[in-house]
Amino acid sequence: MSEPMGKMEAAGGLAVTTGVDVNAGVDRLRTEGIPAKVAAKDATLWGPEAEEEASIRLGWVDTFVQSKELVAPLAKLRAELAEQGIDHVALCGMGGSSLAPEVISRTLGLGISVLDSTDPGQILAELGEASLRRTVVVVSSKSGSTVETDSQRRGFEAAFKGVGIEDYAKRFVFVTDPDSELEKLANAQGSHLFLADATVGGRYSALTAFGLVPTALAGADIAELIDQAEEFATSITSEGDNPAVVLGAVIAARPTITIADDGTGIVGLGDWAEQLIAESLGKDGKGTLPVVLEGPAAPGARGADRVYATVGGSSTGLPASGSALAMPDVVVNGPLGAQFLAWELATAYAGYLIGIDPFNQPNVTESKENTKRLLAEGLPDERPHAVDGAVEIYGSHADTVAGALGEILTDADSEGAYIAVMAYLDRIDDAEVAQLRAGLAERTGAPVTWGWGPRFLHSTGQFHKGGRQTGVFLQITGEVGEDLLIPDREFTFAGLQAAQAAGDRQALQSRGRPLVRLHLTDRKRGINQLVHALRELS
Numbered sequence: 001m002s003e004p005m006g007k008m009e010a011a012g013g014l015a016v017t018t019g020v021d022v023n024a025g026v027d028r029l030r031t032e033g034i035p036a037k038v039a040a041k042d043a044t045l046w047g048p049e050a051e052e053e054a055s056i057r058l059g060w061v062d063t064f065v066q067s068k069e070l071v072a073p074l075a076k077l078r079a080e081l082a083e084q085g086i087d088h089v090a091l092c093g094m095g096g097s098s099l100a101p102e103v104i105s106r107t108l109g110l111g112i113s114v115l116d117s118t119d120p121g122q123i124l125a126e127l128g129e130a131s132l133r134r135t136v137v138v139v140s141s142k143s144g145s146t147v148e149t150d151s152q153r154r155g156f157e158a159a160f161k162g163v164g165i166e167d168y169a170k171r172f173v174f175v176t177d178p179d180s181e182l183e184k185l186a187n188a189q190g191s192h193l194f195l196a197d198a199t200v201g202g203r204y205s206a207l208t209a210f211g212l213v214p215t216a217l218a219g220a221d222i223a224e225l226i227d228q229a230e231e232f233a234t235s236i237t238s239e240g241d242n243p244a245v246v247l248g249a250v251i252a253a254r255p256t257i258t259i260a261d262d263g264t265g266i267v268g269l270g271d272w273a274e275q276l277i278a279e280s281l282g283k284d285g286k287g288t289l290p291v292v293l294e295g296p297a298a299p300g301a302r303g304a305d306r307v308y309a310t311v312g313g314s315s316t317g318l319p320a321s322g323s324a325l326a327m328p329d330v331v332v333n334g335p336l337g338a339q340f341l342a343w344e345l346a347t348a349y350a351g352y353l354i355g356i357d358p359f360n361q362p363n364v365t366e367s368k369e370n371t372k373r374l375l376a377e378g379l380p381d382e383r384p385h386a387v388d389g390a391v392e393i394y395g396s397h398a399d400t401v402a403g404a405l406g407e408i409l410t411d412a413d414s415e416g417a418y419i420a421v422m423a424y425l426d427r428i429d430d431a432e433v434a435q436l437r438a439g440l441a442e443r444t445g446a447p448v449t450w451g452w453g454p455r456f457l458h459s460t461g462q463f464h465k466g467g468r469q470t471g472v473f474l475q476i477t478g479e480v481g482e483d484l485l486i487p488d489r490e491f492t493f494a495g496l497q498a499a500q501a502a503g504d505r506q507a508l509q510s511r512g513r514p515l516v517r518l519h520l521t522d523r524k525r526g527i528n529q530l531v532h533a534l535r536e537l538s
């Protein structure tokens, strides 16, 4: 096969191949000795303001070695649960506490139920009696206080009690940082407990207890994942090939990175990388916007303002077959354990090149605070500008859904703009609405991202508020069929979901960003309408 691209570096089982000219970034990282400094956990690299946080957030560079200690106890716990007929894993967690388990689960075909939602329908679907009887619930939260995770845990506890499972505490496995409220609860009620390394932030925690506990309980060979990372780690200070350095320079090279699976064995890494990149690099009015694509060459993959990346599990390092013209801008090939470490390193290097602290997430808190306030005060009184069939239209001058979508496309027709669709719906039952991303991308030159609320609040939500202020926002909300109480809370899941959507609207509107909200008074009919209205637009 001829060499279609400019640069390829391969080491430790992983290869990065790119045609983008990243020599300046790579040279800078190498001459300034950044790989060795990151490997040595030098907290000064991202500037004086970042130093304090960085000094307690660099454990991920080598903590996977200690993760080997998890292998035996998790195998034992899995066997004990299996003896009791418990063979299904549900995971309560948000952002870094759920995205790595999800990509491991999808890649290995494990079938974990990942509940990173507040949609009552999506939660209720997990609470059927037959399923509860065979389910162990992993509750993962570093802080131990994330409202979605806490609410999901309460929902499961009530459901276990409701079907007469008296020893429900033993159905919970808690993963958290030392001294959190969750640790205290585990000890008080006698649930299983795995403490994580507190020197690793959520989005860098793939190879710690957060990524490994739920997946090992579902049958993943976590020793293999750790070995893959360990093999790759031999390259990180190397004088020779150092693929993560090339990837870091690629991430820093252009305002947007689009990411797709190449179909060779790794499934859904883009969703995990999206959080890593958006929360790490989308701040101070700058950073790289990650866009997760439905597949190779999906609409919006390419453009002068973006790099198009594919991720694969092939060990040859060569891109998936195709002509040079069809080649992505960068191809990252290697096993999943190595991918995690490579993308984490690359993000830290990109933060250095762009001049951004990759370990904080200053703008995530704002929407959280708004949600808290709205839960206490009540939702704002908003009236739709128009109603078109099963869709109420807010924040637009249009009287029809097609008109509102057209307005979004017009707003996005400006230098540096991007469109973010944020759907506070059930990502399993309402999944077909996600085709809107590709439909919008076909009709605009701007990058288009898709986010399920509230999951994206822990990912691209940081970029929306902290990155370049060029976002054009489409929020989709929907009527709830059956609501679900949250024990010992004054709000329900539907109330929490609505407050999260309203809180984020306020955060975006306070920045003067265009935001259209389409509320589906009947979800299925409304989704149908959105899909058809988009087709009407040229």
Ligand SMILES: O=P(O)(O)OC[C@H]1O[C@](O)(CO)[C@@H](O)[C@@H]1O
Pocket (backbone or CB within 6 Å): 094, 095, 096, 097, 140, 141, 142, 143, 144, 145, 146, 149, 202, 203, 279, 361, 364, 457, 458, 459
């Ligand atoms: O693990 P926790 O503390 O529940 O946090 C979940 C997620 O929320 C954030 O802190 C903020 O979005 C993420 O960085 C993190 O992965």
